[in-house]
Amino acid sequence: MEPEGDNRLLQDVLTRADNETCADCGNPEPDWASLTLGVFVCQACSLLHRSIPHISRVKSVQDTWDASDVELMAAMGNNVAKAKYEQKVPAFYYRPKHTDCKLLREQWIRAKYERNEFEFIEKQEPYSAGYREGFLWKRGRDNGQFLSRKFILSEREGALKYFNKHDARDPKAVMKIETLNATFQPAKIGNPCGLQITYLKDNSTRNIFVYHSDAKEMVDWFNAIRAARFHYLQVAYPGASDEELVPKLTRNFMREGFMEKTGPKHTEGFKKRWFTMDDRRLMYFKDPTPTPAAKYSSAVRRTVTPSCLACHRPFKVTTGTMASPSSRLTGSSCLPARLRLSNETGSRPFRGSSIAR
Numbered sequence: 614m615e616p617e618g619d620n621r622l623l624q625d626v627l628t629r630a631d632n633e634t635c636a637d638c639g640n641p642e643p644d645w646a647s648l649t650l651g652v653f654v655c656q657a658c659s660l661l662h663r664s665i666p667h668i669s670r671v672k673s674v675q676d677t678w679d680a681s682d683v684e685l686m687a688a689m690g691n692n693v694a695k696a697k698y699e700q701k702v703p704a705f706y707y708r709p710k711h712t713d714c715k716l717l718r719e720q721w722i723r724a725k726y727e728r729n730e731f732e733f734i735e736k737q738e739p740y741s742a743g744y745r746e747g748f749l750w751k752r753g754r755d756n757g758q759f760l761s762r763k764f765i766l767s768e769r770e771g772a773l774k775y776f777n778k779h780d781a782r783d784p785k786a787v788m789k790i791e792t793l794n795a796t797f798q799p800a801k802i803g804n805p806c807g808l809q810i811t812y813l814k815d816n817s818t819r820n821i822f823v824y825h826s827d828a829k830e831m832v833d834w835f836n837a838i839r840a841a842r843f844h845y846l847q848v849a850y851p852g853a854s855d856e857e858l859v860p861k862l863t864r865n866f867m868r869e870g871f872m873e874k875t876g877p878k879h880t881e882g883f884k885k886r887w888f889t890m891d892d893r894r895l896m897y898f899k900d901p902t903p904t905p906a907a908k909y910s911s912a913v914r915r916t917v918t919p920s921c922l923a924c925h926r927p928f929k930v931t932t933g934t935m936a937s938p939s940s941r942l943t944g945s946s947c948l949p950a951r952l953r954l955s956n957e958t959g960s961r962p963f964r965g966s967s968i969a970r
C-alpha cells in the first residue's frame with residue numbers, strides 16, 4: 614500500500630471520538646502518537662513521553678506511517694488504553710489538564726505507563742493509606758531559606774502537622790484537613806516541585822511553602838492531601854457523590870501576580886507585594902518575596918488598579934492588622950472579579966493558573 618493511503622487510514626483513526634483529545638491531558642486535536650502504548654497525545658505530552666523511552670516511542674501523525682503501525686493504532690486508541698492504564702484511578706487522584714504544571718503532567722504519565730499504579734492498587738499506598746510521614750523542605754518565615762522539616766498527615770487525627778525539630782514531641786503547626794488547600798506554585802516558590810499549602814488558623818489564612826527534591830514524592834504528598842480531604846468530605850457530606858466532592862478537594866488560584874500597595878494613611882510609599890486571589894479572598898504576601906518573581910522587580914515597575922470587572926470601580930486595598938501574609942479586600946460585593954494592572958513597560962499578564970473547578 615502507498616504511504617499516502619496508510620496516512621489516510623491514520624486520519625480515520627484520529628477522527629474516532631476517543632482519539633479527538635489527548636490521552637493524558639485532554640487537550641483537543643492530538644497530533645502525536647505513542648506507537649508502543651497505542652495512544653494519541655498532544656505535542657506537550659509527547660515531550661514527556663520522550664522522557665520514558667523504554668516505555669513509549671512517539672511519532673508525529675504528520676510523518677509517513679507504515680501499515681502495521683496504523684493497524685496497531687486502529688486496534689488500540691485512547692479508549693482501549695484508558696481501560697488498561699486508568700482502570701483503578703482513585704476518585705481523589707488529580708488528573709492534570711493541559712494548563713497544569715509540568716510536574717503534575719509528567720508524574721501522571723509516569724504513574725500510568727511506567728509505574729502502572731492504576732492497574733495494581735497496592736502501588737497506591739503512598740497516597741491512599743490515610744497516613745503519611747516524611748521530610749519536606751519548608752521555607753522559613755524570616756529569611757526565606759528552606760529547611761528540612763518532618764511532616765505527618767493523619768486522616769485519623771484530621772490534620773497535617775510539621776515539626777521544627779526532628780525529635781520534637783509537639784508540632785510547630787497543626788493544619789486541619791477541613792480547611793487545607795494545596796496547589797503547585799513552581800514559579801513562585803522557585804522549585805519545580807514547589808507546593809503552597811494554605812490553611813485557616815484562628816480565622817485567618819496561613820500559608821506555608823514546601824518542596825521535595827523527588828518529583829514522585831511531592832506529587833504523592835499532594836494526592837495524599839487530596840485523599841485525606843476526600844475522606845473527610847465523605848464523612849461531612851454523607852449523601853454527596855464523588856462528582857460533587859472531587860472539585861472541592863484542592864483548588865488553584867484564580868489570579869496572582871505582583872501589585873504595589875500602600876497603607877491606609879496615604880503617606881506611605883507604594884510597596885511591591887505578591888497578590889493572590891483565592892476564591893473570594895484576596896491575599897498579599899510580604900517579604901520574603903518569592904525568589905523567581907523578585908527578578909522582575911527592577912525591570913518592571915507597576916502601578917496598580919485592582920478593579921471590579923462588573924462596575925470598573927477600583928477596589929481599595931488596605932493594610933490589614935493581621936500578620937503577613939493575609940489581608941482582606943474591602944468593598945468586595947462585586948467579587949469574583951479580576952484584578953487589573955497597568956504597568957509602564959507594557960502589560961505582562963498575571964502568571965499562574967486559570968481556575969480549575
Ligand SMILES: [Zn+2]
Binds near residue numbers: 638
Ligand atoms: Zn496532552
